[in-house]
Amino acid sequence: MSRDVRGRDAVDFDRELELDRDRVSPDVVTLRARVRQGSTARRDCYARAVQPARRPRSFDPTVYRARRDRVAANYLDGGVLLLHGGELKTRSNDTHYRFRPDSDFYYLTGLAEAESVMVLRPDRSPSFVLFVQPRSPEAELWNGRRCGPEGAVSIYGADVAYPLSEIDRRLPHLLDGCERLYVPQQQPGPLQPVLDRALRRLARRNRYGEHAPHVLEDARRMLGEERILKDAHALDCLRRAVEITSEAHIEAMRNTRPGIHEYEIEALLEYHFRRSGSTGAGYTSIVGGGANATILHYIDNCDPLRAGELLLIDAGAEWDFFSADITRTFPISGAFTPAQRDLYEVVLRANEAGIAQAAPDITIDVIHEHCLRELCSGLRDMGLLRGSVEELIETDAYMPYYMHRTSHWLGADVHDAGLYCVSRKPRPLLPGFVFTIEPGLYVAEDDPTAPEELRGVGIRIEDDILVTEDGAEVLTHKVPKTVRELEALVGQAVA
Numbered sequence: 001m002s003r004d005v006r007g008r009d010a011v012d013f014d015r016e017l018e019l020d021r022d023r024v025s026p027d028v029v030t031l032r033a034r035v036r037q038g039s040t041a042r043r044d045c046y047a048r049a050v051q052p053a054r055r056p057r058s059f060d061p062t063v064y065r066a067r068r069d070r071v072a073a074n075y076l077d078g079g080v081l082l083l084h085g086g087e088l089k090t091r092s093n094d095t096h097y098r099f100r101p102d103s104d105f106y107y108l109t110g111l112a113e114a115e116s117v118m119v120l121r122p123d124r125s126p127s128f129v130l131f132v133q134p135r136s137p138e139a140e141l142w143n144g145r146r147c148g149p150e151g152a153v154s155i156y157g158a159d160v161a162y163p164l165s166e167i168d169r170r171l172p173h174l175l176d177g178c179e180r181l182y183v184p185q186q187q188p189g190p191l192q193p194v195l196d197r198a199l200r201r202l203a204r205r206n207r208y209g210e211h212a213p214h215v216l217e218d219a220r221r222m223l224g225e226e227r228i229l230k231d232a233h234a235l236d237c238l239r240r241a242v243e244i245t246s247e248a249h250i251e252a253m254r255n256t257r258p259g260i261h262e263y264e265i266e267a268l269l270e271y272h273f274r275r276s277g278s279t280g281a282g283y284t285s286i287v288g289g290g291a292n293a294t295i296l297h298y299i300d301n302c303d304p305l306r307a308g309e310l311l312l313i314d315a316g317a318e319w320d321f322f323s324a325d326i327t328r329t330f331p332i333s334g335a336f337t338p339a340q341r342d343l344y345e346v347v348l349r350a351n352e353a354g355i356a357q358a359a360p361d362i363t364i365d366v367i368h369e370h371c372l373r374e375l376c377s378g379l380r381d382m383g384l385l386r387g388s389v390e391e392l393i394e395t396d397a398y399m400p401y402y403m404h405r406t407s408h409w410l411g412a413d414v415h416d417a418g419l420y421c422v423s424r425k426p427r428p429l430l431p432g433f434v435f436t437i438e439p440g441l442y443v444a445e446d447d448p449t450a451p452e453e454l455r456g457v458g459i460r461i462e463d464d465i466l467v468t469e470d471g472a473e474v475l476t477h478k479v480p481k482t483v484r485e486l487e488a489l490v491g492q493a494v495a
């Protein structure tokens with residue numbers, strides 16, 4: 001076999017052998033060379049026929065085509081949209097995290113394959129172009145199926161699709177002459193070098209009549225406005241995610257008892273997510289007992305749960321890459337102490353006051369204010385703060401106990417895309433928006449001004465809300481949150 005046929009690796013390997021020759025015995029050198037050339041069996045194991053590309057379970061191309069059409073009609077304004085589907089992320093050395101596609105990319109394509117790139121050019125032909133990893137018996141044997149350019153067309157409906165290796169050659173032509181280009185500007189990520197090369201190439205070719213886009217716009221901002229109004233498929237996914245998450249929270253409540261560990265509850269929640277067919281948690285589950293609940297994003301989940309303390313669970317399943325987001329707090333031994341119950345009732349009143357406001361034309365700032373009023377009047381009644389509710393809000397006196405906002409958009413991302421302010425003013429809710437209401441109170445473990453029995457108590461109650469034509473629907477209504485319901489349910493499975 002000549003060096004030319006064997007390619008660069010073999011040539012490099014031979015060089016390495018030359019260097020090695022002085023250091024190792026001739027036998028070892030011969031053995032290594034034989035291994036490098038490979039046995040027939042070794043070559044044959046990759047020579048299997050490539051299976052036909054598989055359509056993912058429950059993939060409906062009309063959902064994604066309708067979204068691309070809406071984006072073209074409502075936002076692109078004659079421009080071109082360029083998105084990357086997300087990279088495979090290294091966990092350590094040569095192992096990776098499970099791939100999770102970029103939300104914007106998946107929203108418009110339904111394609112969950114790493115390294116894919118989409119070019120959407122509604123006014124031109126071809127208008128929907130995908131770059132994907134090519135079919136490869138060896139890569140697919142190790143790492144899983146790929147759709148390849150053929151599947152990108154036949155399954156995902158691309159007008160034309162190319163292997164990723166052709167992107168540098170083809171992208172300049174696809175962008176040539178377009179005035180306006182939409183790319184994710186906050187986190188261009190892996191797209192940046194590809195785009196830079198394409199734009200440089202177009203600039204170089206300018207005197208031959210080619211020209212690069214004049215205006216760069218932020219694709220995330222634009223797509224946030226599309227994604228904030230949930231279509232039927234998004235709502236179906238959210239409802240399914242909420243359903244699974246609700247069952248998981250109830251299971252967690254039923255199985256909580258003193259002595260069980262936070263990680264056991266985490267495992268139980270995520271067991272339920274996965275056994276229900278969910279891709280898993282939409283964010284790292286927060287399972288915090290006692291003072292761990294006062295750490296807003298506590299994810300160590302490593303401690304045993306103690307009688308007399310509260311457990312805060314903030315966890316949500318993802319369904320087809322849409323996430324639920326539910327928080328509940330309840331007593332580990334099944335009964336609140338009087339002080340815990342009083343503080344819990346304050347947060348519950350705030351949660352209900354916020355929900356009562358949810359309706360079209362209301363802003364989430366108004367909902368936040370209603371929650372704040374309940375929290376401040378409760379903190380005052382319990383002796384944690386002094387002064388009028390107006391004063392406490394005016395001076396941010398509540399901040400040591402409530403340091404986060406009440407709401408965020410919810411969808412493909414748990415903190416979903418979409419502007420919170422339009423023209424610097426909080427935007428009114430519209431039917432089809434989905435958001436959370438999640439007031440909380442957190443008393444630091446070492447707060448000398450707080451009554452002893454409240455130190456290290458953290459409470460949050462979070463529901464997912466769909467704005468409807470005439471009000472709002474609490475998607476998460478099945479998860480108990482009154483004191484009576486919780487006390488009846490906690491520990492039932494282990495009693």
Ligand SMILES: [Mn+2]
Pocket residue numbers: 325408436438462
């Ligand atoms: Mn949340």
